[in-house]
Amino acid sequence: MSELTETLFETPRPTPSGPSADALLEGLNEPQRAAVVHAGAPLLVVAGAGSGKTRVLTRRIAWTISERKAHPGSILAITFTNKAAAEMKERVEELVGRRARIMWVSTFHSACVRILRKEIGALEREGGTWKSNFSIYDAQDQKRLMTLVVQDLDLDPKRYQPGALLHWVSNHKNELRDAEQATAEARNKLEETYAAAYTLYQRRLREANALDFDDLIMTTVHLFDAFPEIKETYRRRFRHVLVDEYQDTNHAQYALIHSLCADPLEQEATRPEGERVPPAELMVVGDADQSIYAFRGANIRNILDFEEDFPDATTILLEQNYRSTQTILTAANGIIGHNKGRKPKRLWSDAGDGERIVGYVADDEHDEARFVSGEIDTLVDGGAKPGDVAVFYRTNAQSRVFEEIFIRTGQPYKVVGGVRFYERREVRDALAYLRMLANPEDQVSLRRILNTPKRGIGDRAVACVAAYAERERISFWAALQRAEEAPGLATRSLSCIRGFVDLVQELQSMVDAGERADVVLETTLERSGYLASLEESDDPQDATRLENLAELVAVAREFAEDPQAGPSADPADVDAGLVEPGLTDFLERVALVADTDQIPDDPDGEDVGVVTLMTLHTAKGLEFPIVFLTGLEDGVFPHSRALGDQTELEEERRLAYVGVTRSRERLYLSRAVVRSAWGAPSHNPASRFLDEMPVDLVDWRRTEAAQTRWSRPDLSGSLGAPGGGLGSPTASGRRNFSAAAARADAASKSRKPARAIPSLTAGDRVTHDSFGLGTVVSVEGEADRAVASIDFGSDGVKRLLLRYAPVEKL
Ligand SMILES: Nc1ncnc2c1ncn2[C@@H]1O[C@H](COP(=O)(O)OP(=O)(O)OP(=O)(O)O)[C@@H](O)[C@H]1O
C-alpha cells in the first residue's frame, strides 16, 4: 500500500476521552458556532480583524474530526505562513489529541511540494523531465538563471533586466499562463521577446530539474488538469478544505482550491451515479480590508466573488471583535473608511474604551527609538512583560535603530521574519569591502567580495591564486597583485583580477588619505558595481537590500560626524581624543555592536519573553497587548512609491489597518521629523493615516511645534533653510532609494573632496604621502572620476583616484 492509501484507509484510533461538543463550542458567539458546525455547502466567513476567523477555522477542524468523525487525513488546511500552520496544528492537537497529526496544515507552497514530490513523475512519463527530487529555486537562483537566459538570447541586459523579466514571468505563472500561451498572446515585439525569455527560462528550469516558487502552484494545477485520475485521488482524499487569509490568494491558488472543491461537471457526465465523489467541504475565511499582497499577485476578487464561484455558498459575517479596545477599533475603522468601494463593516468590541492611543513626534529616528525604548521600560516597570510588546515598521531597514538602542539598554528582543541588521547579506558584503580596504590581508573578507558583484573571477581562478599564494607563502592579496605569475590562470580571469586589484588600490587611496567612513563606504558601493547590481534588479528583495545599505551609510555618516553617538562609544575616550572617526574605528564600533547582538532570547529563563520587532507585512494574523507603530511619515508609511498612486495608497492603508488592529490594549503611534537615508536627512510630513483617525483618540505626548525643529546644526546646511523642502517631492522622493538622482543628491552632500583635485598629465612628477616620489604614467577619466596610474619606482605602479589620493604635483 502506498503511503497515501495507507493514511486514507487507516482507521483512526479511538480517543476514549475526546473533547465534548460543548467544550469545542465554548467561548464562541452565535455566528462563530454556526461557522464551526456548518456542514455541506461551501462556507465563506468574512469579517474584520480580530473577530475570531482563525479561531473559528481551528475549532472547525477539531469539530469536524471529533464530532463529525472525519478522518484527520482528510483535512487540508491552508495558512499564510509556516509559523501560522505550526500554531494551528498544535492547537488542534491540544483539542483532539495526537491523531490530528496526520492532517495537512500548511502553506499553499508546502502543500504543493508534497503533492508534486509524489506525482510529478506523471509529467515525466509524458515527456517532461521533472523528477520527484526536483530542486526549488529561490529568488537568487532565479536571478542567476534569468541572467544566463538574457545572455543566451543575446538581449541587452539594460533593456531586458532579469528582475523585470522574472516579475513578468511570475505574473504569468500566478495567472496560470504558461510560456506557450504567453508566446501566443504576445502582441508586439517587446512582449515576444519577454515570451521568448519565459520559454527559455522554463526550458532551463526543466533541464535543471528545478521549479521556482510560482511553478509549485501552477504545475500542481496543470498536473490536476492533465491527469484527472491524480486530481481524483486528492479530491477523494481531502474531504475538508479550509483556507485562512483567503483575501491574499492569487489566481493560481484559487484555481487549485477550485479544482479540489468545485462540483466537477466532467465527473458528472462520465461516472455512474454511485461512483461520484461529492465535492469536498470548503471553508474560506478572510477580510478584504486586510489584503496586502497585491504585489505578489493576490487578487481581492477571490473573496469578493466567492459566492459567484461557488453558487450554493453560505456566508457568515462576524461583527464582534475580541482582540482590541473600542479606542483601537475606532482608530482602525477611521483609517480604513478612507478606502473607496469597500463594503462597510460594523466591527465593535465590548472590551470598553481602554487607554487612549499615545502619539509621539520625534526629532529624528534615534529620538523615536529612545522614546519606544523608554516607554517599554516604563511599561515593564508597571508589570508588562517584554513579550507583550511589538514594534512595527514599514521596511526592514528601519529595525536598525531599534536594535541598537535595545542592545545598548540590554533589552532582549527578536526580529521576526527578517535577519538582524548586521547579519544581513548586503550589510555583511559592504562591511567585508570596508574590512578588506582597511586590511587587505583579511582573506575572508577579501574572498567574500572578490566576485561580488559578479566580475568574472570564478572558483577556478580563485583556486589558482590560492594555490599560488600557498606555494609562494604570500598572502592571498599579494598573490592577487601578482596574478600574472600564477600558473593556470585563463587570460580572461587574469584581466578580471587586474581590474579588481586596480579597484581596490583606488579605494585604498581614499582610506590612506584618511577619508571619512561614510564617504569610503558610499564610494566603494558605487565603484565596485555593488549598488548598480541591486539597482538594475527588479527583485523586490533587492530594493530592500538597497534600503539596508542606505541605512548603513547613514550609520557611517553619523559616526563620522559624531563619534559619541551610537551604541558603544565611551564618552571618556572621545573626550580624551582617543576615538578618531576613521574607517578602522568605525569597523571596530560595528564589530562590537554585531557581537553584543547575540543576546539570547530569554536570558533569565523566566517566561517574560522578549520584545518583537517586525515589518507590518509579517504582522498579519498576529496580536500583541502593546503595539508601537513607528515611522508614520508620508514617504515612509505610506511608502514613497505609493504616494502618487491611488491603488497602491489603498493597499498601504490596508496595511495600516492591519498594523493598528494587531494591538489588544495599548497602541503607540510615532513619527520622526527628520530621518536619514543614504546619509542624507529627509524631512517627511506626518503620515496621512494619522489625520484619518479621529483626533480625540490620540494623546500626543509631544508634537512638532513643541520642539526645536532642527536639532542637529549640520542639517540646515544640507537641506537649505529650516522648513525648506518640507513635504516637497524631493524630500519624500529621497525615500525612493532606487532613484539614482536621490542618491547622487545625497552623495554630493556627504562627500567633499579631501583636497583640490590635482590636474595631471602623463610625465608629471608628483609626491604621495606614503609612496613618495612618482611619475604619472597615464590619466583616465575627468574631474571627480580622474584616475592616475603613477609609477612609484620600487613601490610599483599604482592606480589612484585623484579625488582622494594624497598626491601633489611637483
Ligand atoms: N468568542 C470569543 N470569545 C473570546 N475571545 C475570542 C472569541 N473569538 C475570538 N476570540 C479571541 O480574539 C482574538 C482574535 O481572534 P482571531 O485571531 O481568530 O481573529 P481573526 O479574525 O483571525 O483576526 P485577523 O483578521 O487579524 O486574522 C484571539 O485572541 C481570539 O482568541
Ligand SMILES: [Mg+2]
Ligand atoms: Mg486570523
